[in-house]
Amino acid sequence: MFLESKRRGEVFGLFLSSAVINNPDYTMDKINTVARLLRYKHDFRGYIHLKIIPGASDAAIEDALSLASAVSLNIETPGGKHFEMLSGKKDYEKDIVRPMKLMSRLTGKGMKLSRVKCTTQFIVGASDETDSEIIDSVFDLYERLRFKRVYFSAYQKGLGDPNIPGERHFLSNPGEHFMREHRLYQVDFLVRKYGFSRKDILVDGSGKLRLDKDPKQLWAERHPDFYPVRINSSDRATLLRVPGFGPDTVKKILAMRRERNISRFEEIGIKGKRLENALRYVIFE
Incomplete structure (x- = not known):
């Protein structure tokens, strides 16, 4: 299907992901096998983005990096305490942080796989994280791990376990999570394209971004001098x-x-x- 769409000029690349089948490495083997067939059997030299499954082994991750143009592993939350509220099956340090550090190291400047881009995503509002905590993590991802992009996805109520914070919290405005997502994307753009530092991103006393005003406008109003x-x-x-x-x-x-x-x-x-x-x-x- 993909190769036929490529021949018709309808697509230029492929994003390949999967739910966990049996275990992380079994799933990664299936993902990597598809990428390997495209690269070596069908001689596809275009864009391939592979999802790294949390908990995958170092060997499986390195194999994916050797085949991909870009890889991603979703961080989900800014820190283990928030992550534990969402999942009792994954270990934040072992399944999320360790592989992200490996991805960073293998794609670092001067490394054989430096051409591969690493990205990640936060789920906004599923746990009880603040915007300030997410922003701190964003700066770490860009400055320490040298990831290329950070994405955000607003949590939608009714889709998760009824016991997680995102389901229990009452929202006076049903669109609040989507506006938080929008403001966080604005922050991300200010960091990547405008040269804003961490202290330039203003939050209130509870660590929240203003939902009624974009962060660049707010900075301007706070710095009339x-x-x-x-x-x-x-x-x-x-x-x-x-x-x-x-x-x-x-x-x-x-x-x-x-x-x-x-x-x-x-x-x-x-x-x-x-x-x-x-x-x-x-x-x-």
Whole structure:
């Protein structure tokens, strides 16, 4: 099915995962066998993303890395105490942390498998974790383990064991978990693309992100002394702190400045609500 879809130009790669069959290594063998057939029997050189099964052996993980373009093992929660509330069958340190460290080491700079990207995912709201705890873990994953991406998935009530925190907690707003997921993705983007540090990500006294305001806007409002930003002379990092300016807009500004001074937002294509917001934070000197 995959190869036929590839021949028709409908897909360019494959994401391969599985529920646990018998045990982690048996499952990994099935996953790796499919990848090996694609690579060596069918000479497929495109994108293959393989799921690492928690508890898999070092040998099974290294085999997957040798076949894949990217691999992922879902961390689920920020720390063992939250993980234990969700699963009594897996050991957080042995089944999650140990293999993630191995993935990091085998794909580190200068290693034979350094081309392989490692990713992971948090389930937001299944346990009783705070946003602050998730954010701390995100920074660890990027800075210490050198993972390429962190993803987030909002927990949906009614799908899990009735005894886990995500089922027991009453939500005044049914969409709260989805908004938390959205805010965490914004934080992730600020970390990866805007150069925000851990202290730049603001949470309240209970470790929660503001659901009613995006974290970049909140930082701007808490740091009025940083503004106004001079649009014709400020560096890239400074321009990226302007609400409404993303990496593409800043790239365009820097390119235009090499030829002339910018005097109006219309020159860089900003309009509507983005324009209204950005006007409060910049000057055209």
